[in-house]
Amino acid sequence: MNKELQKRLTTSFFLLSLLLLMFFYTYILIISIILIAIISWIEFYALISKIFKKESKKNLILRYFYKTISLMYLSILIYFILIIKSNRDESEIFIIYSILVSIMSDTGGLIIGRIFKGKKLTKISPKKTISGSLGSFIFSLCLIPFFTEYLPSINLILIIIITLMISLSTQIGDLFISYMKRKAKVKDTSDLLPGHGGVLDRIDGIIFSIPVGFLLLNYF
DSSP states (O other): OOHHHHHHHHHHHHHHHHHHHHHHOHHHHHHHHHHHHHHHHHHHHHHHHHHTOSOOHHHHHHHHHHHHHHHHHHHHHHHHHHHHHHHTSHHHHHHHHHHHHHHHHHHHHHHHHHHHOOSBSOSSSTTOBHHHHHHHHHHHHTTHHHHTTTOTTSOHHHHHHHHHHHHHHHHHHHHHHHHHHHHHTOSSSOSSBTTTBOHHHHHTTHHHHHHHHHHHHHHO
16 A cells, blocks of 8 residues: 555545544534634635736736635535534434535545546546546445435435435536636645645535535425
8 A cells, every 4th residue: 555545544534533523522513614614715715816826906806706705605604504513403414414425426536537537527627537427426326325214305316316416516616626726736725634635625525515415405
């Protein structure tokens, strides 16, 4: 096992352990979410600053716009998650399911993409392939048997469609941050997480999948 893969697995174990602690302990959830949001915004701030580094009036306006929108979005998302966590109703399951679908989508894309490779998905992220995208959808569907009893009000066909939509939003979030990194001419948003890059590199899909998953599961 090479050192890079070893680092990646160690960091993944740490992140999964943190996710479990966040689920069982509210104070860990609150502290972790706030820290993750702050770090993610700082990393996004750095990307925007690199993209619009020229001190022209237009770039200053765009820089301010992106920073403000991203800060508002993350703040609303934090508030949204904490409110749902405090209520402890079916909505909490929707959030957990959306996060797990996002994680499985990332895992499926990585594993299937590396095994089958094939045609590139887009120029935005050269490492992403069509096979990897299909792997993301397939892996996300593997969660359904474990959650059907927790989602009794939603029929199976609808759960499948919603799961695929959450996976799609995860992939779009991943591509969006990849596009921003490409524009900023950087590989990762930071080197904070060994083998993974920055915090934003890890949660890019999740911050898109949570609102999409919650809205679809809650209103359908």
